[in-house]
Each structure stands twice: as C-alpha cells, then as structure tokens.
Amino acid sequence: MDFATGKFNWERSLNIRHQASNVFFNEGTIRQIQQLPNGDLSFLGFADTNYLMIPPITTKAVNIITSASGVVKKFIGYQTSDKGSYMVDALTDVQGNRQVLIQDGSQAIIAQLDDQGSVIKQKALLTNSGAQRASSLTLGTDGYYVFLNSPSNQQNSHLYKTDTAANLACMATTTSLNSFDAANWLLADNPSMAHSNELNPNNPFSNSTVNAKDYPLTITTTCTNACCKDVIDTVNIVKVAVCENEHYKLPDQVPVRISGTYYVSFKTALGCDSIKIYQVTVFKDPASIKLGEDTCLEGRDSIMLYTEPGFDQYLWNNQSSKNFYYAAKQAGTYTVKVSNLCGSKTATVNVNALCDPEFYLPSAFTPNADRLNDLFRIPPNSGFQLINMQVFNRWGQLVFDGKENSPGWDGDYKRNPQPAGMYPYRIEIIAIRSGKKMIKTGTIQLIR
Structure with missing residues (x-):
C-alpha cells in the first residue's frame, strides 16, 4: 500500500493448511511485521486452529519471510518438544536484534532470532502451570517486561521483570525452541481484494466517527521478588484443637469459630510471602x-x-x-x-406413662359474698388434689392452714376479715393421674 495515497501497490493472500482442514490466519494473529536489512519482509504470527478460543488452541508459531513485493521466500515454524507454541509478541531492540515472546504450555519463552529466522538465544519462564499466559513483551533499560493474564480471571494481570539477558531468578526453566521448514503448511491462492475510496458505513476500513467514553479503572499493584512466589507449607501442618468458647484466633488475628483448614500468610526471613496451613478442630462445649x-x-x-x-x-x-x-x-x-x-x-x-395437666391458680380473689371468686382454692376438676394449703400475711403470720378437704380460704383470720393486699402461700398437691406430689409457692392478691 502506498503510504502517501493509500492506494494498493500489490496484494498477497496466504492460507495455512491444517491437517484436518484449511484453517486461516484470522484477524490479529500477525504479531509483528518488520523489514529485514536486505529489504525482505518478515511476518511473525501463529496459525490459529481454533480462533474462537482465548487463548488460541494452536501448535504453530510461524515466521513468514517474503520479498519486498510479498512473494514468499521462507515459511519457518517454531516449536518445542511439546509442540504447543504460539507467537504472542515481538520487538526489535536498539541494536536491531529481534526478540519474540512465545507461549508454550506452562512456560513463556523469550527468544532472539537472526535475519534468517533461526533461534540464536532463548530463555523460558514458568507461568504457573499455564494458569497465567503471556500477553505482551516490552524492553526497558535494565531488562524485559513480560505481561501475563489469567484466562479464568481477566481482572488480574501479572508482570515479570527480567534482567537484560532475560533471566528471572526462581522462575527460570529449561526449554528447547527449534525452528524448522514449515512450507507444507502453506497454500497460496492469490485472491483479489476489493477496495474503494468512498466512505462506506459497512466497510470497517472506511472513516468513521468514534465516540469517546470514560471507563473507570481500579488498580491494585502487588510487587514481590520472583523468589517470593506463594509457598504453601504442606509438610509442617499446624494442628489445633480448641473449645468453642475459647475464642481462638489464628496468628493473623482471624477468629476461628468452626472446624476447618485455614491458610495463614506470613513473611519469611527473606521478606517473602509464604503460606502455612492450620487444621483447626473446634469442639463443642x-x-x-x-x-x-x-x-x-x-x-x-x-x-x-x-x-x-x-x-x-x-x-x-x-x-x-x-x-x-x-x-x-x-x-x-x-x-x-x-x-x-x-x-x-x-x-x-x-x-x-401418663402426663399430668398443667397446674393453674388464680392470681387474685374477691371475698364479697357474691359467689363469684369468693375463695382462694384449687380450681375444681383441675386434675390435682389438695394435700395442704398455707397462707401468710406480710409479717409471716399463718392466717390459713387448710387440709385436703378444705373448701379454700375465704379471706378471714379467726373470723376477722383480713385487709386487702398480697398474701404469700405454700400449697402441696398430688396429681390424680400420675400420683406425683408437687409443692407450689407464690402470692395471692386479696381484693376488697
């Protein structure tokens, strides 16, 4: 394409043939385009065998070297013994050296390529058994920066910082990235690509208006030494047995109320984060x-x-x-x-065998000769029989002492009406059904 006018100078289309079917380079799989010292062009990317997956399921990291007019000269593939590599990113340093970032299973590989596409140097970094995947490569003045994302949690990003030789203590691992002739993947079909200078809303390459919008972003950054990755001590497990009323707390002051396995973070002597396991059993009181x-x-x-x-x-x-x-x-x-x-x-x-009914007594009585609530007594048909009833005045004087055949207290003492007020009582009864004896105490209010 002419840089000044936007006119097409030439066009080429390349398809990658998969073993099962024709699978194409879809959008976004070309990671870098660079002109080589001899004028050739180099396209770094991968052959995506399933463009619906993120990250892609692919086994083909590729380097397509063409002439200045786009005619393919070499088609180079990159893979390790696991045959699971795909091109993530690439850059060229100030010395003209070309560095590529390749995700290969559970590791991210930083490799240097020469102008012919051969691997000169390579270093591999562990990516948490593949739970984190490399997404970008940047070069600083004192080393490389490798960004990683977690496919299962897109809110969290990780950044590995290496030295200038791509070394990162405690994260380095061995690798054997090899280049090979992958021309058998290639199929040229020379299609014609239609283009127009007119604005077309259905054409994604036409001019269009983009509406600006603000998106809130909350950033939490945790910076640790590479050797300070989370270490879970599964050997020296601390077992604790406590009673539920002891209000036990873990070393990090988290209270424990139920039995279970708890993980406590702490700093090692080197200042690294580590995790110790506490198995707490809470016994009921x-x-x-x-x-x-x-x-x-x-x-x-x-x-x-x-x-x-x-x-x-x-x-x-x-x-x-x-x-x-x-x-x-x-x-x-x-x-x-x-x-x-x-x-x-x-x-x-x-x-x-049998249950007795509830025993109830009135809280007050009115000895006024109206035949309504004139006596303090056990209610008739209550299911209980009186053994003894004693009533006292407020000075503790016994004012009534009735036995089992007593009709109840009429509010008199020696035929003298007693004043209104509260009178303590003690009643001994027996349940008619079970024969169980009981003693009830309380106060009765005499109302005049």
Missing part, C-alpha cells in the same frame, strides 16, 4: 447438653428424645451412639452423656 422438661408417652409406642447435635459420640443410658436423638419406648428415666476435650456432662429426663 458439653455444657450445652440438655434433654428438656419431663415428658410422657400418653399411649404412644415411643417418643423421640433430642439433645444438642455436633458431638462425635453420645451415651444414651450407657449405650454408645453417633445420634443426638433417642427413641424412648417405655416409661422411665433416661440419660445422655457426652465427653470430649472440653469436658463431660450428663443430662436427665423422666418419661412418664
């Missing part, structure tokens, strides 16, 4: 064990008893179990016991 209030079968075959879950072992009536529940099939007293590093506790519950 046996003090939380309980079985609730007494209950009853009421004609059922069984009733389920539940206690606090989360313990490794339970002793239900001295029988070992992994379950925090137990089926009580007959009346009796049932116990559950748990023991661990934090202690031991036993809880007890009574399972009765």
Whole structure:
C-alpha cells in the first residue's frame, strides 16, 4: 500500500493448511511485521486452529519471510518438544536484534532470532502451570517486561521483570525452541481484494466517527521478588484443637469459630510471602447438653428424645451412639452423656406413662359474698388434689392452714376479715393421674 495515497501497490493472500482442514490466519494473529536489512519482509504470527478460543488452541508459531513485493521466500515454524507454541509478541531492540515472546504450555519463552529466522538465544519462564499466559513483551533499560493474564480471571494481570539477558531468578526453566521448514503448511491462492475510496458505513476500513467514553479503572499493584512466589507449607501442618468458647484466633488475628483448614500468610526471613496451613478442630462445649422438661408417652409406642447435635459420640443410658436423638419406648428415666476435650456432662429426663395437666391458680380473689371468686382454692376438676394449703400475711403470720378437704380460704383470720393486699402461700398437691406430689409457692392478691 502506498503510504502517501493509500492506494494498493500489490496484494498477497496466504492460507495455512491444517491437517484436518484449511484453517486461516484470522484477524490479529500477525504479531509483528518488520523489514529485514536486505529489504525482505518478515511476518511473525501463529496459525490459529481454533480462533474462537482465548487463548488460541494452536501448535504453530510461524515466521513468514517474503520479498519486498510479498512473494514468499521462507515459511519457518517454531516449536518445542511439546509442540504447543504460539507467537504472542515481538520487538526489535536498539541494536536491531529481534526478540519474540512465545507461549508454550506452562512456560513463556523469550527468544532472539537472526535475519534468517533461526533461534540464536532463548530463555523460558514458568507461568504457573499455564494458569497465567503471556500477553505482551516490552524492553526497558535494565531488562524485559513480560505481561501475563489469567484466562479464568481477566481482572488480574501479572508482570515479570527480567534482567537484560532475560533471566528471572526462581522462575527460570529449561526449554528447547527449534525452528524448522514449515512450507507444507502453506497454500497460496492469490485472491483479489476489493477496495474503494468512498466512505462506506459497512466497510470497517472506511472513516468513521468514534465516540469517546470514560471507563473507570481500579488498580491494585502487588510487587514481590520472583523468589517470593506463594509457598504453601504442606509438610509442617499446624494442628489445633480448641473449645468453642475459647475464642481462638489464628496468628493473623482471624477468629476461628468452626472446624476447618485455614491458610495463614506470613513473611519469611527473606521478606517473602509464604503460606502455612492450620487444621483447626473446634469442639463443642458439653455444657450445652440438655434433654428438656419431663415428658410422657400418653399411649404412644415411643417418643423421640433430642439433645444438642455436633458431638462425635453420645451415651444414651450407657449405650454408645453417633445420634443426638433417642427413641424412648417405655416409661422411665433416661440419660445422655457426652465427653470430649472440653469436658463431660450428663443430662436427665423422666418419661412418664401418663402426663399430668398443667397446674393453674388464680392470681387474685374477691371475698364479697357474691359467689363469684369468693375463695382462694384449687380450681375444681383441675386434675390435682389438695394435700395442704398455707397462707401468710406480710409479717409471716399463718392466717390459713387448710387440709385436703378444705373448701379454700375465704379471706378471714379467726373470723376477722383480713385487709386487702398480697398474701404469700405454700400449697402441696398430688396429681390424680400420675400420683406425683408437687409443692407450689407464690402470692395471692386479696381484693376488697
């Protein structure tokens, strides 16, 4: 193309033939075009076998050397023993040396090429087992800068800085990048490329208006020495056993409330970041064990008893179990016991054949002879029988002492009406169904 006028001087089209089908150089696969000292042109790129994948799935890093008029003279391929290389970037330094960046599986290769396309020098850097992939190569005054991206997390970018010889301590690895004649990949078909000087909105090469827009960018930079890559100590694992009420914290002051594996970062003697593994087991406090209030079968075959879950072992009536529940099939007293590093506790519950009704007493009575709430007594048909009822005034004087056949207190003491107020009581009763004896205490309000 004429630089001044934009007219086409000549055109060539090259297709790469894949073993299975014709696969082309798609958009963006040419990484650098350079004129060589003898006037030839060199095109560095790769033969993409699947242009829908990012990064591409390819095994062909290529260097196409043509004459000044675009006639192919040499077609050079580059690969290692793994045969998985593709061209990422290229540059020419101030001395005219041509440097290329090639991604090859789990490593990024920086190689120097001569004018014939042969590999003169090469250095390889590990890229985290391929989780990071090289994306750009830049040359500074004191070394190379290799940018990497994580295909699974495009928000994170990485930058490796080497010395002037492409060395990077702790990240270097061995490689054997070879060049070879790859002419059998090439198919020339000499198509005609239509072009026009008119503006055409459907033509991507025509003039068009670009609207400017601001995009917010948040940058967080972490700079470490190459030898300070994350090191996870999987040998010296720290095992910790704590009780849930101890409020244990890891060395980085992170509180631990549940059992699990935790990773703690710390600085080594060289100032590098490292990671130590803590396996923390949090034991439940046996003090939380309980079985609730007494209950009853009421004609059922069984009733389920539940206690606090989360313990490794339970002793239900001295029988070992992994379950925090137990089926009580007959009346009796049932116990559950748990023991661990934090202690031991036993809880007890009574399972009765029959259950007694709830016992209720009025909170006040009005002895005014209207036959409504005139007496303080056990309510009729309550399911309980009186054994003894005692009522006291505020000085502790016994003002009523009724036995099992007593109708109740009418508010008098020795036939003298007592003043309105609060009167403490003590009542002993027996449940009619179960025969269970109980003592109830409280206060009753006498209202005049």
